[in-house]
Amino acid sequence: MNNVARTNILQRLRKETPPQPSPCQGKEQDVSSFDWDRAERIRRFTERMEAVRAEIHHADHRDWLDVLTEICHAKGLNNLLLSPNTTWGQAISAQAGRFPTLRHYEQPIDGWKEEMFYGIDAAFTSTLGGIAETGTLILWPDAEEPRTMSLVPPVHIALLEVDKLHTTFAAAVQEQGWVEKGLPTNALLVSGPSKSADIEQTLAYGVHGPKELVVILVFSHPA
Amino acid sequence: MISEFRQHVIENLAKPNVRANFRKAMDGLMQRRLDQFPDPAELERIRTQAQAIRANALSKLPELLEQLEAKLTDNGIHVHWAETTEQANQIVLSIMQKHNAKTMIKGKSMVSEEMGLNHFLEAHGIDALESDLGEFILQLAHEPPSHIVAPAIHKSRQDVAKLFNDKFPDIPYTENIDELTQAARTILRDKFYSAEVGLSGVNFAVAETGTLCLVENEGNGRMSTTVPRVHIAVTGIEKVVEKLSDIPPLLSILTRSATGQPITTYFNMISSPRKPGEKDGPEEVHLVLLDNGRSNIYSDPELLATLRCIRCGACMNHCPVYTRIGGHSYGTVYPGPIGIILEPQKAGLDVHGELTQASTLCGACGEVCPVRIPIPTLINRLRYEGVRKDASTTPGTGSRRTTAEAAAWKSWSWSASHPAIYNFGTKAAARLRGVLPMQMSAWTNVRSAPQLADKTLHERMKEMGVADE
Numbered sequence: 001m002n003n004v005a006r007t008n009i010l011q012r013l014r015k016e017t018p019p020q021p022s023p024c025q026g027k028e029q030d031v032s033s034f035d036w037d038r039a040e041r042i043r044r045f046t047e048r049m050e051a052v053r054a055e056i057h058h059a060d061h062r063d064w065l066d067v068l069t070e071i072c073h074a075k076g077l078n079n080l081l082l083s084p085n086t087t088w089g090q091a092i093s094a095q096a097g098r099f100p101t102l103r104h105y106e107q108p109i110d111g112w113k114e115e116m117f118y119g120i121d122a123a124f125t126s127t128l129g130g131i132a133e134t135g136t137l138i139l140w141p142d143a144e145e146p147r148t149m150s151l152v153p154p155v156h157i158a159l160l161e162v163d164k165l166h167t168t169f170a171a172a173v174q175e176q177g178w179v180e181k182g183l184p185t186n187a188l189l190v191s192g193p194s195k196s197a198d199i200e201q202t203l204a205y206g207v208h209g210p211k212e213l214v215v216i217l218v219f220s221h222p223a
Numbered sequence: 224m225i226s227e228f229r230q231h232v233i234e235n236l237a238k239p240n241v242r243a244n245f246r247k248a249m250d251g252l253m254q255r256r257l258d259q260f261p262d263p264a265e266l267e268r269i270r271t272q273a274q275a276i277r278a279n280a281l282s283k284l285p286e287l288l289e290q291l292e293a294k295l296t297d298n299g300i301h302v303h304w305a306e307t308t309e310q311a312n313q314i315v316l317s318i319m320q321k322h323n324a325k326t327m328i329k330g331k332s333m334v335s336e337e338m339g340l341n342h343f344l345e346a347h348g349i350d351a352l353e354s355d356l357g358e359f360i361l362q363l364a365h366e367p368p369s370h371i372v373a374p375a376i377h378k379s380r381q382d383v384a385k386l387f388n389d390k391f392p393d394i395p396y397t398e399n400i401d402e403l404t405q406a407a408r409t410i411l412r413d414k415f416y417s418a419e420v421g422l423s424g425v426n427f428a429v430a431e432t433g434t435l436c437l438v439e440n441e442g443n444g445r446m447s448t449t450v451p452r453v454h455i456a457v458t459g460i461e462k463v464v465e466k467l468s469d470i471p472p473l474l475s476i477l478t479r480s481a482t483g484q485p486i487t488t489y490f491n492m493i494s495s496p497r498k499p500g501e502k503d504g505p506e507e508v509h510l511v512l513l514d515n516g517r518s519n520i521y522s523d524p525e526l527l528a529t530l531r532c533i534r535c536g537a538c539m540n541h542c543p544v545y546t547r548i549g550g551h552s553y554g555t556v557y558p559g560p561i562g563i564i565l566e567p568q569k570a571g572l573d574v575h576g577e578l579t580q581a582s583t584l585c586g587a588c589g590e591v592c593p594v595r596i597p598i599p600t601l602i603n604r605l606r607y608e609g610v611r612k613d614a615s616t617t618p619g620t621g622s623r624r625t626t627a628e629a630a631a632w633k634s635w636s637w638s639a640s641h642p643a644i645y646n647f648g649t650k651a652a653a654r655l656r657g658v659l660p661m662q663m664s665a666w667t668n669v670r671s672a673p674q675l676a677d678k679t680l681h682e683r684m685k686e687m688g689v690a691d692e
């Protein structure tokens with residue numbers, strides 16, 4: 001059935017002379033390219049993120065662990081899920097005493113789904129970069145930082161290095177060479193905590209994904 | 224006898240609460256969209272770009288579908304083709320059966336509505352649960368969506384509160400939207416946890432990379448495509464685009480046109496099942512490509528524009544008819560202006576041709592459409608095809624022709640080409656205007672009857688000294 005359907009559909013599509021692409025050109029034009037400097041990128045990113053109730057914290061390479069400690073404390077987290085193998089995760093693990101119980105994604109989800117769903121307070125992940133125009137994090141989850149980390153726990157704490165803040169999604173795709181590199185199993189853009197406006201078009205936060213999104217913006221030089 | 228469609232319209236016009244819900248929501252959506260496009264010139268530039276991207280993809284549709292299939296297969300995703308919704312349902316069922324699966328959790332998918340998938344699976348002993356908040360509410364209420372982006376837009380918070388209280392008596396009654404949302408979160412968490420198969424739609428499929436893209440705010444789409452062991456995506460064959468670089472502009476104009484958001488919370492790009500070493504994500508991913516009349520629409524160079532649609536819903540948000548009669552009046556999966564042109568082309572003018580009447584041809588839909596589908600022109604075209612006997616690719620062509628209407632036009636066209644008769648007729652009408660009825664059925668219930676002038680245009684022009692030629 002499958003192959004017959006395939007043949008029939010393709011045959012019908014090929015029956016007619018292919019329709020002309022619309023006379024209007026301009027598919028390739030980049031209508032939204034901006035030459036925002038770093039300060040402007042940060043300003044826009046922060047404004048957009050805060051507009052959808054994400055928390056933004058500024059830090060640098062020396063004090064980001066303090067900032068993270070404070071966030072964990074302020075939120076009263078009992079535990080924090082992270083990868084002990086990323087650069088950031090290693091640094092956190094080295095000072096484990098300052099943090100809530102650190103948890104690791106030690107085995108495939110099937111082996112500890114219940115705890116993942118009902119027992120983890122927050123997850124910490126790195127990011128591949130950010131997008132200033134829309135206030136967006138780029139995540140390419142992998143074996144170290146799996147997909148559910150930024151989805152299932154009620155709080156997601158993400159670290160974004162300021163130097164990886166691109167102007168637009170289009171610019172990020174190009175500058176990071178997505179097509180050349182090949183896309184991962186799952187690439188994600190995350191722009192705020194989970195939300196819905198399905199009842200009376202009124203925004204409610206924390207539907208199925210994280211209720212809170214916390215972004216630590218790390219400056220390579222002190223801000 | 225009054226048609227089913229008109230009956231629905233009459234019923235829905237008599238529901239002041241539902242009408243108020245639509246009015247309020249549509250006003251909000253229109254304003255939010257407007258706020259996203261402060262510069263009209265920029266809006267036109269990005270519409271041109273979005274239109275060109277979609278038109279370009281359609282111009283190479285068969286090749287892009289083959290490329291998409293090859294790429295996805297390379298990436299480890301199973302591709303299935305379905306000519307009809309029955310075939311698509313069977314494909315989904317056989318995947319479920321292969322895994323002995325009895326539970327499905329669904330992200331929002333209009334194509335699955337088109338397939339009537341939930342009922343089909345139910346009949347085969349499979350529990351398919353909607354997880355988008357709006358769709359979840361509607362499933363509880365046993366109602367179809369009334370809007371393609373905001374499916375439960377016709378319901379007020381009180382409606383939802385009563386519904387939840389009725390279905391989940393353990394949860395205390397509340398009309399607070401945050402509390403209602405949290406209740407849904409708690410109920411559905413357990414379902415995400417235990418569902419064996421997740422089903423989703425697709426907003427864009429990228430041929431270049433073999434990537435399925437999903438746009439959403441709630442995270443239920445990510446849950447449905449990440450947590451269960453099997454993910455099945457269903458999509459119409461027209462959703463493919465050529466390159467990854469086509470995605471950013473389309474995403475941007477989609478979310479801005481649909482809900483007035485610069486971007487949604489999540490943009491989910493899926494290119495493969497769980498790879499060795501990865502710790503979550505489905506072990507199997509399937510894509511079902513559904514035709515269901517689309518390849519037929521494709522064969523007409525003008526109607527083909529219908530397939531550019533990116534399902535933003537802006538045309539219905541701006542439609543004065545939709546806002547008044549509401550999404551349920553249409554009795555079809557896709558309501559509003561896009562439904563008016565799409566549904567008769569799919570099901571036939573004999574089935575849904577009457578929907579083409581549900582337009583004032585004010586032009587708002589065509590003006591806001593991000594991919595510039597000339598909706599009013601296509602409505603006119605379908606109205607014409609409904610009453611003509613000429614050959615056309617649209618099923619049901621000529622089915623709306625009535626002898627009386629055809630005879631009326633024929634005699635008008637005859638008299639208009641015979642000046643003596645025409646002049647006699649118009650003069651007679653002008654002289655006899657006093658005896659024309661003041662009551663003209665429904666028209667005069669809320670309006671006064673039109674008055675003919677005492678002299679015809681020809682007579683006046685003659686008086687002014689204009690020659691007859």
Ligand code: SF4
Nearest residue numbers: 532533535536538592
């Ligand atoms: S026809 Fe245009 S405006 Fe309507 S849903 Fe499709 S893309 Fe949006």
